[in-house]
Amino acid sequence: MTEAPSTPRPSVFALPTSTRDSAPTPTPLPSRSKDCTIQAADTQTGKPSAPLFPLPKLRLEIRDLNHDGTETFLTSVIASKALSTSVQSVLSLLYKSPQEKTTRIPSTRSVTLILRSMEGVAYTSGSELDSDHKEIHFSLDYIQKSIPAVRTAHEIMGVLTHEMVHCYQHNAQGTCPGGLIEGIADWVRLNSDLSPPHWKKEAKGKWDAGYQHTGYFLEYLDKRYGEGFVRRLNEKLRIEKYEEKAFWTELCGRPVEQLWKDYQQKLEEDLKAANEEECILVEKEDAVVAKPTPTKQIDDSAEPPAGVV
Numbered sequence: 001m002t003e004a005p006s007t008p009r010p011s012v013f014a015l016p017t018s019t020r021d022s023a024p025t026p027t028p029l030p031s032r033s034k035d036c037t038i039q040a041a042d043t044q045t046g047k048p049s050a051p052l053f054p055l056p057k058l059r060l061e062i063r064d065l066n067h068d069g070t071e072t073f074l075t076s077v078i079a080s081k082a083l084s085t086s087v088q089s090v091l092s093l094l095y096k097s098p099q100e101k102t103t104r105i106p107s108t109r110s111v112t113l114i115l116r117s118m119e120g121v122a123y124t125s126g127s128e129l130d131s132d133h134k135e136i137h138f139s140l141d142y143i144q145k146s147i148p149a150v151r152t153a154h155e156i157m158g159v160l161t162h163e164m165v166h167c168y169q170h171n172a173q174g175t176c177p178g179g180l181i182e183g184i185a186d187w188v189r190l191n192s193d194l195s196p197p198h199w200k201k202e203a204k205g206k207w208d209a210g211y212q213h214t215g216y217f218l219e220y221l222d223k224r225y226g227e228g229f230v231r232r233l234n235e236k237l238r239i240e241k242y243e244e245k246a247f248w249t250e251l252c253g254r255p256v257e258q259l260w261k262d263y264q265q266k267l268e269e270d271l272k273a274a275n276e277e278e279c280i281l282v283e284k285e286d287a288v289v290a291k292p293t294p295t296k297q298i299d300d301s302a303e304p305p306a307g308v309v
Contacts, residue, residue, distance in 0.1 A: 053091040053098045056110050058083045063116035069140030073115060076153040083113060086157065086164040089192045094169060094184075094234050104238055107132050108167050113160070115140050122159050124166040134167040136160070151196070158194035162186060170234055172242035179206075180242075183214025187222075187230055190215050203267050207260040220263050225252060 060079045062070055073079075095103045109132045118139045127133040138159065147155045165185035170176075189195060190212070199212045207217055222229040236251060248256040 051097050051099055052088060053095070053105070055084055055087055056108050058087075059110065059112040061112055061114045063114065064140065067115075067117060067140045067144070069117075069142075069144035070115060072143050072152060073138075073140070073156065077156050079113065082157060082160055083111065083164075086161045087111070087168075089161055090164045090168050090188055093188050093191055094165070094231060096228070096231060102235075104235070106168055106170065108134055110134065111136060111164070111167055113138060115143075117141055121146075122163050124163045136163045136167070138163070154194060155196060158189050158192075158196060161192050161194055162189045165189075170238035172237040172240065175242040176237055177208050177242065179208030179210035179214055182210035183208070183218055184230065184234065186210075186212045186215030187218040190219060201267055203260070203264040207256060207263075217260065217263055220266060221252070221259065 058080065060083075064070060091098075091105065095105055097103060110127075111134045112127065114135055114137045116137060116139070118137065118141065120139055121142050122136060122138045124134060124136050127135050143152070143156065162185045165188045166181070169181065169184055171181060186195075190199075195212070199216075201216045202213065203217070205213070208214055218230055218233075233251060236247065240247075245255055248254070248259065252259060
């Protein structure tokens with residue numbers, strides 16, 4: 001089969017040529033607003049939004065441009081915005097403000113997102129240079145094969161946010177249990193409105209099983225002890241090594257085993273209340289269905305209208 005002649009395409013690096021004879025009029029640079037790197041205005045209220053944290057150097061490394069997952073990633077999110085957004089989400093949830101004197105953020109100098117073919121979903125590590133330079137390895141196979149098309153961008157952002165937590169959380173000088181480390185990461189993902197639909201609250205097993213299991217437990221504690229609980233927990237992981245009984249008793253006034261039992265009881269009460277409410281709704285629906293429809297009765301004894309036999 002003979003191929004049809006194709007229209008020659010310009011080089012991706014070629015600059016467009018101008019057909020104008022006169023020199024182009026230079027466009028003036030936009031004026032910079034004050035404190036544009038510190039605060040952004042809310043587009044709806046006009047009020048300043050939360051202060052932005054300084055960004056590290058953000059890099060993207062793609063190991064296989066021909067992989068289908070690469071195209072899926074690049075067409076689902078804008079890499080620079082995805083990374084910067086995940087950084088701001090993590091820092092705003094784990095730390096109060098970049099202007100607070102008590103804010104002590106780990107000295108992460110750069111984060112490189114590496115897209116490559118590998119098993120699993122993603123993991124974070126320090127680079128070969130030092131631990132201040134982080135690498136997030138994200139599986140192209142997972143992106144291409146394991147995410148429903150309608151959720152691709154949401155899941156990519158969820159995974160990036162989870163992994164970005166590992167670039168900025170404290171770990172009790174290396175003594176924090178892995179389950180709590182992963183639980184904090186999924187708590188941040190949950191509070192960034194990036195939880196996947198299969199997540200659910202459940203209190204089977206141990207509190208430190210990690211991921212959403214522990215993340216929902218931390219959400220319960222954050223509501224019970226006030227907003228900012230996880231920030232205080234993260235700060236405590238900065239200043240001391242982890243010793244379970246002392247850590248939780250000092251933080252909450254009771255051991256974590258008791259807190260876990262309280263959480264289990266709360267879930268049971270919530271489930272019972274939800275079931276009772278569902279029963280009430282079903283009873284109301286049944287009552288509406290069972291209610292007889294009134295019918296118009298005809299009086300046979302009444303005389304017919306004039307002219308009707």
